[in-house]
Amino acid sequence: DGGITQSPKYLFRKEGQNVTLSCEQNLNHDAMYWYRQDPGQGLRLIYYSQIVNDFQKGDIAEGYSVSREKKESFPLTVTSAQKNPTAFYLCASSITSENYNEQFFGPGTRLTVL
Amino acid sequence: AQSVAQPEDQVNVAEGNPLTVKCTYSVSGNPYLFWYVQYPNRGLQFLLKYITGDNLVKGSYGFEAEFNKSQTSFHLKKPSALVSDSALYFCAVRGGWDFNKFYFGSGTKLNVKP
Numbered sequence: 001d002g003g004i005t006q007s008p009k010y011l012f013r014k015e016g017q018n019v020t021l022s023c024e025q026n027l028n029h030d031a032m033y034w035y036r037q038d039p040g041q042g043l044r045l046i047y048y049s050q051i052v053n054d055f056q057k058g059d060i061a062e063g064y065s066v067s068r069e070k071k072e073s074f075p076l077t078v079t080s081a082q083k084n085p086t087a088f089y090l091c092a093s094s095i096t097s098e099n100y101n102e103q104f105f106g107p108g109t110r111l112t113v114l
Numbered sequence: 115a116q117s118v119a120q121p122e123d124q125v126n127v128a129e130g131n132p133l134t135v136k137c138t139y140s141v142s143g144n145p146y147l148f149w150y151v152q153y154p155n156r157g158l159q160f161l162l163k164y165i166t167g168d169n170l171v172k173g174s175y176g177f178e179a180e181f182n183k184s185q186t187s188f189h190l191k192k193p194s195a196l197v198s199d200s201a202l203y204f205c206a207v208r209g210g211w212d213f214n215k216f217y218f219g220s221g222t223k224l225n226v227k228p
Contacts, residue, residue, distance in 0.1 A: 004157075031214050040123070042204065042220035043158075050214050090157055096214055100146045100165040103206075103216055105157035 003027065004106035006091050011111045013078070013085070021076045021109045023091035030096040032074035033103065036060060037088040046089075049074055050096055078111065086113045116141045116210040120203075120219035127195045128227050135190040135222045137205030147188040148206040148216075149179055158204060164188060175199070195226045 004025045013019045025032065031050050035043040045058030049068040063082025068074055074093075078085045088110050092103040117140045127133045139145055146165060150158040162173025169181045179190045188205060205219040 006157075033216075040220070043218045045215070048214065088155075092158075094214070094216075100163065100208070102148050102160045102163055103158075104160070105150075107157045108155065110155065 004091060004093055004104055006089075006106035006109050008109060009107065011109055013111060013113050015113060016080045018077055018079050019111065021078070021089055021091075021111070023074045023076065023106060024072055025074075025091075025093045025104075025106075026072060027093055027104060028071070029093035029104070030071070031094045032068070033092040033094075034058075034064070034066065034074070034076045035090045035092065037090060037108075043090065046076065085111055087111060116207060116215075116217045118205050118207050118217050118219040120205055120222045122222050123220075124223045124225065126225045126227065129197050130194050133192050133195045133199070133224065133226070135203050135205075135224060137188045137190065137219055138186050139188060139205070139207045140186065141207050141209045141217075142211075143209050145186075145188075146208040147179075147181065148208070149173065149177070149188075149190050150204045150206065152202040152204065152221075161190070161203075195224075197226050197228055200224055200226045 007022045033048040034046040044060050047066040049055035065077045090108050091106040094103045095101040119138045148163045149161040152158045164171050164181045172178045202221050204221050206216050
């Protein structure tokens with residue numbers, strides 16, 4: 001069953017802690033993305049990666065970090081420097097060879113800071 | 115700069131009536147346009163896309179979208195709404211100098227009343 005998985009579904013963090021959100025895909029897609037979704041604000045791009053060992057900052061990268069050591073995996077770390085991390089986080093992937101291909105999304109991780 | 119606008123935060127329609135969710139875009143080069151649907155606490159699901167050719171694109175669940183180049187619009191439509199269509203709808207465009215980036219609208223909440 002092909003697709004994108006995100007874990008955990010719900011995550012609770014104390015202030016000052018770093019947490020890592022997992023994203024895995026078995027679609028053989030080159031590009032992967034992390035978005036943050038807040039109520040009424042749509043999707044905002046945090047980071048994206050077009051190829052292994054390379055990634056670019058999106059619009060709201062401050063307080064976040066990523067790695068892309070394997071094609072299938074693109075974990076996101078929310079650091080203590082992120083001032084307001086409570087949000088719904090979505091991972092996505094797409095084919096890079098043609099720019100008319102859509103993104104596929106994971107089910108999301110809801111992060112709550114206690 | 116690439117951008118997408120969804121001018122309505124919310125659209126209300128009665129079941130059985132036609133629905134339209136509006137989207138306008140700004141992109142350099144050829145636009146590749148997408149519609150996604152999101153149910154509560156879920157990831158985004160792809161509905162349909164416009165690449166080239168026929169201005170009326172048909173997608174999943176009976177949805178269609180009309181591309182209008184002169185008005186730079188890509189409105190989502192359905193001839194007869196269902197209560198189960200109630201969800202959050204996002205328009206997106208892919209293109210520009212970094213064709214691996216997607217630009218999303220802020221989303222439109224569709225409410226279909228019985």
